Amino acid sequence: MAKSALFTVRKNESCPQCGAELVIRSGKHGPFLGCSHYPECDYVRPLKNQADGHIVKVLEGQACPQCGGDLALRQGRFGMFIGCSHYPECDHTEQIDKPDETALACPQCDSGHLVQRRSRYGKTFHSCDRYPECQFVTNFKPVAGSCPECHYPLLIEKKTAQGMKRFCASKQCGKPVSAE
Secondary structure, X not given: OOOXXXXXXXXXXXXXXXXXXXXXXXXOOEEEEEEOOOOOOOOEEEOOOXXXXXXXXXXXXXXXXXXXXXXXXXXXXXXXXEEEOOOOOOOOEEOOOOOOEEEEEOOOOOOOEEEEEEOXXXXXXEEXXXXXXXXXXEOOEEEEOOXXXXXXXXXXXXXXXXXXXXXXXXXOOOOEEOXX
């Protein structure tokens, strides 16, 4: 194991394997606790477990539908969500904001609507709500309008060096559209 620490900070906690002092180290995946006698002792532990979602605020007066405990606003790996304050005994969770449904019709199938979604990496994109039947997707904000060149029924907004600009959403065209 290569030395991954860029800095170390004393934690005043002893290693459960060898009894030496634990130090906070910084690795490529963020800070962690490690034994000060590395490489003789290879004990490591995450600084805090972010997978469970730590409690930001308890929502008093709002009961969990599964166990009756208080619901809590939590910060997790993919953003804010509402979950039971009795986690891990109760695993009830709720999404805070539903996907942002736009009034724009899907330009590919004409029967679906575009909805805002989030990738597993946290990036926002817009796609047809009829997925997997329709696989239209755009990584940019869709805007109502049509292209004056190819008459494609959707425009997108992109941030350029000159500011926000509108372009044709068709991958074949993609030409800039002047603001009207």
